[in-house]
Each structure stands twice: as structure tokens, then as C-alpha cells.
Amino acid sequence: MKIDELDKRILKHLQEDSKKTNKEIANDLKLSVTAIYERIKKLERDGIIAKYVALVNPENVGKGFMVLCQIKLIQHKKEILTKFEKDITSLPEVIECLHVSGDYDYILKVLVKDMDEYREFMVAKLTSLDHIGSTKSVFTINKVKQSTIINL
Amino acid sequence: MKIDELDKRILKHLQEDSKKTNKEIANDLKLSVTAIYERIKKLERDGIIAKYVALVNPENVGKGFMVLCQIKLIQHKKEILTKFEKDITSLPEVIECLHVSGDYDYILKVLVKDMDEYREFMVAKLTSLDHIGSTKSVFTINKVKQSTIINL
DNA sequence: TATGAAAAGTGCTATAT
DNA sequence: ATATAGCACTTTTCATA
Numbered sequence: 001m002k003i004d005e006l007d008k009r010i011l012k013h014l015q016e017d018s019k020k021t022n023k024e025i026a027n028d029l030k031l032s033v034t035a036i037y038e039r040i041k042k043l044e045r046d047g048i049i050a051k052y053v054a055l056v057n058p059e060n061v062g063k064g065f066m067v068l069c070q071i072k073l074i075q076h077k078k079e080i081l082t083k084f085e086k087d088i089t090s091l092p093e094v095i096e097c098l099h100v101s102g103d104y105d106y107i108l109k110v111l112v113k114d115m116d117e118y119r120e121f122m123v124a125k126l127t128s129l130d131h132i133g134s135t136k137s138v139f140t141i142n143k144v145k146q147s148t149i150i151n152l
Numbered sequence: 153m154k155i156d157e158l159d160k161r162i163l164k165h166l167q168e169d170s171k172k173t174n175k176e177i178a179n180d181l182k183l184s185v186t187a188i189y190e191r192i193k194k195l196e197r198d199g200i201i202a203k204y205v206a207l208v209n210p211e212n213v214g215k216g217f218m219v220l221c222q223i224k225l226i227q228h229k230k231e232i233l234t235k236f237e238k239d240i241t242s243l244p245e246v247i248e249c250l251h252v253s254g255d256y257d258y259i260l261k262v263l264v265k266d267m268d269e270y271r272e273f274m275v276a277k278l279t280s281l282d283h284i285g286s287t288k289s290v291f292t293i294n295k296v297k298q299s300t301i302i303n304l
Numbered sequence: 305t306a307t308g309a310a311a312a313g314t315g316c317t318a319t320a321t
Numbered sequence: 322a323t324a325t326a327g328c329a330c331t332t333t334t335c336a337t338a
Contacts, residue, residue: 068259
């Protein structure tokens with residue numbers, strides 16, 4: 001459950017490129033292939049490594065328009081929150097949904113093709129949900145940095 | 153450059169789990185291994201698949217505190233924006249930096265251990281940057297949904 | 305916990321349809 | 322454009338220190 005410096009260096013490799021072979025990592029870290037192998041398996045077992053995924057370039061598949069949608073609910077009763085969270089989670093356009101502090105209750109990260117598709121998402125899906133108080137859309141002008149790498 | 157239904161189904165598999173073998177995918181989609189292989193290679197060449205990565209569970213490595221930090225700059229001259237973006241990109245705590253529309257210029261996604269570490273990040277790193285006008289921190293109460301899967 | 309060698313499985317290439 | 326077959330490489334297991 002506690003990771004040492006070696007684990008961190010392995011994780012750095014795998015967070016950058018999970019296709020790196022154990023051999024490559026072993027060479028870089030001056031260790032045997034099996035040592036690396038066993039460490040990685042342990043990191044997987046312990047849930048440090050959650051999963052391995054392919055990252056798709058949104059721009060190249062017509063999902064280059066990113067909008068952060070802030071949402072305020074009318075009430076804050078538990079059933080309402082739960083229902084809202086369940087509904088939101090089922091929407092594929094919503095890549096991320098955070099329950100947050102501040103003026104709004106939730107912030108969604110929505111990925112669509114363009115403003116037309118976003119409007120469609122708003123009217124057809126979002127505003128038809130129950131208990132939505134108000135929304136505020138923040139449009140992404142530029143993705144300055146986007147990373148999945150956690151610094152350890 | 154244009155992807156068909158089959159490509160989409162392959163991407164769905166790989167976005168969920170990039171460790172799936174071509175054989176597994178081939179079985180599921182009732183195709184030969186080579187057909188799947190060639191398609192995946194094409195998706196990689198065309199930049200549809202950007203990269204393969206290991207996703208680390210932030211909670212399990214002491215980075216469970218996520219803050220969205222909204223930033224307003226004092227000026228909006230090109231040199232200032234460029235400098236700010238360069239500086240921000242180099243900070244490992246900042247997983248994401250978006251240039252956005254609205255009341256603030258930028259929204260950062262910051263990953264740290266706890267409030268103490270966030271305060272340290274603010275005073276030592278963020279507010280020492282030039283041309284920062286004002287900031288507003290939004291704290292994550294709960295990660296309702298977090299996905300890297302783009303719906304195609 | 306790490307190592308090296310052997311076994312099993314996958315990816316890759318060439319060939320064929 | 323998709324399928325089959327052989328080779329190379331990687332992962333995985335095991336014996337050992």
C-alpha cells in the first residue's frame with residue numbers, strides 16, 4: 001500500500017506510455033524483467049494502477065468542443081442529489097461530473113462536436129432533468145494542458 | 153481519417169481496457185485477428201488513438217484532493233498569456249489547464265494530498281507567478297463521474 | 305525481494321485469397 | 322480488404338539465491 005521510489009519510477013513510465021515493455025523499464029531502472037513484472041502486478045493488485053486505457057484524440061473524432069457546465073440544483077435533499085447524479089452519469093457526453101463547493105453544486109465536463117451539438121445536449125438532455133435550478137456554461141478556448149499523469 | 157462503426161467498436165474496447173488482446177476483440181466483433189490488428193494500427197497512425205497509458209488511482213497515492221482553480225489575469229497581452237501558460241504547464245500538480253470564456257481566463261485542475269498541500273501550492277507556486285489578477289478555488293466534494301471514454 | 309531460464313501467449317510480417 | 326501460418330518478442334511461471 002505504501003509505494004517506494006522504485007514504484008514511483010515505474011509508475012512514471014507506465015503513466016506516460018503503458019505499451020513500454022517490462023524489458024525497457026528494467027533496462028532504464030537497472031533491474032531484472034521479473035522484478036519489474038512483480039512490482040507492476042503488485043501495483044495492479046493494490047489498486048494503485050486503476051486501469052490501462054487507450055486515449056482518443058477528441059479533435060480527430062469530432063468531439064473537439066469542450067464545455068464546463070456549472071449546475072445549481074433547486075433543492076439539496078439526498079434523494080434529489082442521488083437521482084441527479086445517477087442521471088448525469090448515464091450521459092455519454094459527460095466525461096466528468098464533480099460535486100463541488102462554491103456558487104454551483106456540480107461542474108460537468110461535456111465533450112461534443114460544436115456549439116450546435118452542445119445546444120442540442122442542453123435542450124434535449126440536461127434541462128430536461130428534474131430539479132435543475134440554474135446552469136452556466138464555460139466554453140474552452142484552448143486546452144493549454146491536459147494530462148493523466150499524477151506526480152508522485 | 154473517417155472512422156466507421158467497426159472502428160468505433162474497437163475504440164470502445166480499447167478505451168475501456170487497452171490490455172485487451174486483438175484476439176479478444178476479434179472474438180467479440182466476429183472478425184479475424186489481423187483485421188483488428190490492421191485497424192488498430194491505422195487508428196494509431198491517423199492519430200485517432202493518441203496514446204496508451206496506465207491510470208493511477210489518486211486516492212491511493214495521496215493525491216485525493218482535487219481543486220478547480222479559476223484564474224483571472226491582470227492583462228491579456230499575448231506575451232503575458234504565453235508566459236503564464238508556459239509556467240502553468242510546468243507545474244506537476246496541475247493536471248489540466250483550460251483557457252476559457254466567462255468571468256475567469258483559466259481553469260486549472262489541481263491534484264494534491266489535502267488542504268494543507270493546496271495552500272502550500274497556492275502560496276509557493278501559483279501566487280508567485282506574474283500577472284495573476286485574482287483566483288477562486290472550487291473544491292471537489294465528490295467525484296461523481298470520471299471517465300476517459302469518448303463516446304463515438 | 306530479486307534473478308535467470310523455460311513455458312505460454314501475443315504481436316507482427318509475409319503470403320495468400 | 323480479410324484470413325492463415327511462422328517467427329520474434331513479451332509476459333508469466335518457476336526454481337533458486
